[in-house]
Amino acid sequence: MAHPALTPEGLRLCREMIAPHVHRTPVLRSRLLDQLSGARLSFKCENFQRGGSYKIRGATHALLQLQAQGDVPAVVTHSSGNFAQALSLAAHSLGIPAHIVMPTNAPAVKREGVRTYGGIITECAPTLEAREAAAEQIARETGALFIHPSNDPMVMLGQGSACAELLEEVPGLDCVVAPVGGGGLLGGTALATAFMAPGCEPVGGEPFAVDDAYRSLQSGKIEGNTGGYTVADGLRTVLGSHTFPVIQKHVRTIIRVEEGEIVAAMRLVWERMKIVIEPSSAVAFAAVLKSPERFAGLQTGILVSGGNVDLGNLPF
Amino acid sequence: MAHPALTPEGLRLCREMIAPHVHRTPVLRSRLLDQLSGARLSFKCENFQRGGSYKIRGATHALLQLQAQGDVPAVVTHSSGNFAQALSLAAHSLGIPAHIVMPTNAPAVKREGVRTYGGIITECAPTLEAREAAAEQIARETGALFIHPSNDPMVMLGQGSACAELLEEVPGLDCVVAPVGGGGLLGGTALATAFMAPGCEPVGGEPFAVDDAYRSLQSGKIEGNTGGYTVADGLRTVLGSHTFPVIQKHVRTIIRVEEGEIVAAMRLVWERMKIVIEPSSAVAFAAVLKSPERFAGLQTGILVSGGNVDLGNLPF
Numbered sequence: 004m005a006h007p008a009l010t011p012e013g014l015r016l017c018r019e020m021i022a023p024h025v026h027r028t029p030v031l032r033s034r035l036l037d038q039l040s041g042a043r044l045s046f047k048c049e050n051f052q053r054g055g056s057y058k059i060r061g062a063t064h065a066l067l068q069l070q071a072q073g074d075v076p077a078v079v080t081h082s083s084g085n086f087a088q089a090l091s092l093a094a095h096s097l098g099i100p101a102h103i104v105m106p107t108n109a110p111a112v113k114r115e116g117v118r119t120y121g122g123i124i125t126e127c128a129p130t131l132e133a134r135e136a137a138a139e140q141i142a143r144e145t146g147a148l149f150i151h152p153s154n155d156p157m158v159m160l161g162q163g164s165a166c167a168e169l170l171e172e173v174p175g176l177d178c179v180v181a182p183v184g185g186g187g188l189l190g191g192t193a194l195a196t197a198f199m200a201p202g203c204e205p206v207g208g209e210p211f212a213v214d215d216a217y218r219s220l221q222s223g224k225i226e227g228n229t230g231g232y233t234v235a236d237g238l239r240t241v242l243g244s245h246t247f248p249v250i251q252k253h254v255r256t257i258i259r260v261e262e263g264e265i266v267a268a269m270r271l272v273w274e275r276m277k278i279v280i281e282p283s284s285a286v287a288f289a290a291v292l293k294s295p296e297r298f299a300g301l302q303t304g305i306l307v308s309g310g311n312v313d314l315g316n317l318p319f
Numbered sequence: 320m321a322h323p324a325l326t327p328e329g330l331r332l333c334r335e336m337i338a339p340h341v342h343r344t345p346v347l348r349s350r351l352l353d354q355l356s357g358a359r360l361s362f363k364c365e366n367f368q369r370g371g372s373y374k375i376r377g378a379t380h381a382l383l384q385l386q387a388q389g390d391v392p393a394v395v396t397h398s399s400g401n402f403a404q405a406l407s408l409a410a411h412s413l414g415i416p417a418h419i420v421m422p423t424n425a426p427a428v429k430r431e432g433v434r435t436y437g438g439i440i441t442e443c444a445p446t447l448e449a450r451e452a453a454a455e456q457i458a459r460e461t462g463a464l465f466i467h468p469s470n471d472p473m474v475m476l477g478q479g480s481a482c483a484e485l486l487e488e489v490p491g492l493d494c495v496v497a498p499v500g501g502g503g504l505l506g507g508t509a510l511a512t513a514f515m516a517p518g519c520e521p522v523g524g525e526p527f528a529v530d531d532a533y534r535s536l537q538s539g540k541i542e543g544n545t546g547g548y549t550v551a552d553g554l555r556t557v558l559g560s561h562t563f564p565v566i567q568k569h570v571r572t573i574i575r576v577e578e579g580e581i582v583a584a585m586r587l588v589w590e591r592m593k594i595v596i597e598p599s600s601a602v603a604f605a606a607v608l609k610s611p612e613r614f615a616g617l618q619t620g621i622l623v624s625g626g627n628v629d630l631g632n633l634p635f
Contacts, residue, residue, distance in 0.1 A: 029345075050593045051593055055593065270630055273595050273630060274595075274630060277366040277367055277371065277594060277595040277596075277626035278593060278594055278595065279589050279590075279593040279594065279595060280593075310593035314586055314589060314590060314633075314635050315635060317630075317633070319630055319631060
């Protein structure tokens with residue numbers, strides 16, 4: 004049962020609300036990568052977004068919706084990745100304190116990012132139970148409202164605004180490929196295509212190592228991961244109660260890629276397009292490179308989800 | 320004594336001639352880097368140029384001028400860097416064979432770049448004498464016309480077209496900073512500012528390790544380098560008979576930077592702007608970061624000369 008806000012009008016309102024707070028990022032093309040892939044590629048560059056990823060869209064939308072309902076003393080989330088930075092930045096811009104629960108083993112560069120953007124860090128043991136307990140305790144003690152990094156209808160709708168912009172900028176897209184982790188971006192992308200361009204197919208890209216979304220579509224229920232390692236650190240999460248139904252309804256294809264394919268795709272984009280994209284973004288492009296028969300000649304949108312990379316720890 | 324083509328009309332004609340063959344590259348801004356530097360920065364992104372650097376501008380202009388004068392059976396240059404790729408690509412587009420003399424110790428990635436763009440490589444010993452002898456022999460045997468990577472009025476004017484575009488796109492620039500190696504880019508930049516925006520000061524950025532241009536301006540004659548190492552591989556060359564007089568006439572300031580400053584500036588741009596720039600380009604930005612008192616509040620153009628980096632051999 005879909006959330007009542009997940010409508011064309013909901014997406015329109017969301018875009019209007021967040022517009023003053025997010026960049027309209029550029030769409031880039033590359034003749035050389037078109038030749039190499041056989042597709043006609045349009046890269047939606049959320050690596051140039053505020054905070055370095057699309058996550059600011061959903062974070063901002065969730066915050067503004069909360070504010071529209073009443074006073075928001077503070078917010079809290081648990082994330083060691085881009086959502087932590089995005090919520091810190093979005094909340095800071097709106098004058099709301101943001102508590103971020105991060106595992107003790109989160110990379111220093113991520114903690115630094117959160118602090119730069121004004122987030123208040125609480126450390127916890129690196130388990131899901133410890134994260135959730137810490138977040139609940141903060142909520143109780145401070146009155147902070149909890150915002151999930153992906154499994155939240157307002158977050159998902161906000162993430163869909165990136166695809167909405169892409170569809171407006173490149174009319175006639177045959178498909179849009181997005182990486183899938185928690186499903187916020189792919190779910191939002193699927194909603195945007197369904198609302199604005201029903202002929203455009205949303206496609207997911209996912210590492211083999213954490214192919215829970217692929218298996219969830221096959222089994223018809225939310226599957227977990229068994230702890231496999233992937234360089235695409237943003238995609239280690241699983242689908243949730245809000246994202247899975249949307250993806251199940253609208254997405255027919257998830258393409259899985261190997262670790263080496265992710266790194267090669269990332270390197271190709273850095274070398275040829277001269278832009279810094281993170282491994283999770285490379286997963287979407289790797290999915291296209293891997294499937295020339297599927298994408299041959301197609302107008303293909305690629306959601307470049309972000310560009311937050313630890314330059315001191317590159318996979319090449 | 321300046322070459323007769325180095326006039327406002329010459330620059331206008333040059334831009335008209337090369338326009339169908341080069342990209343008009345974007346100008347990017349960054350609030351965060353403005354805050355860090357105290358200046359108001361506009362980055363002219365020649366890393367997005369065809370062939371990955373501004374060099375295609377001068378190469379194309381030189382080729383078209385030669386073609387305007389008569390039949391061009393082939394061209395030859397000696398370069399192990401961006402000009403080798405740029406001339407290969409420009410000549411290939413115009414249907415002219417390009418011979419590239421490269422030292423035997425040139426990185427494999429550079430040789431591969433030249434081959435990708437259709438250049439014909441001749442290897443030689445890694446000395447200036449061997450390079451010149453090899454180029455002369457090719458010219459004799461094939462009728463190829465020699466084009467110097469920087470010390471050529473047509474090449475220099477072509478390189479100036481990047482600054483010309485920047486000046487049009489950002490009216491009211493107080494200064495433009497360009498890296499200086501052979502002086503093609505800085506010379507062209509100086510001409511463009513003199514012709515189009517006399518109130519805009521051209522400034523050079525140069526590694527301490529190869530500060531021949533700085534010393535040449537001091538002594539009043541072309542100085543050499545003593546073989547110091549710099550990570551900015553594009554800047555290891557020296558000024559020439561055509562570039563030095565132009566720089567001497569128009570450039571009052573060359574700011575020298577340390578190797579660590581170059582790498583830090585490069586890393587900052589990659590991390591914050593999410594674009595891949597090469598060390599030579601970082602030299603210009605490092606010069607601004609190093610001199611906050613000079614650039615405070617100034618509308619400052621930065622010529623991002625290129626983005627050709629060996630990702631397997633990064634300085635961080």
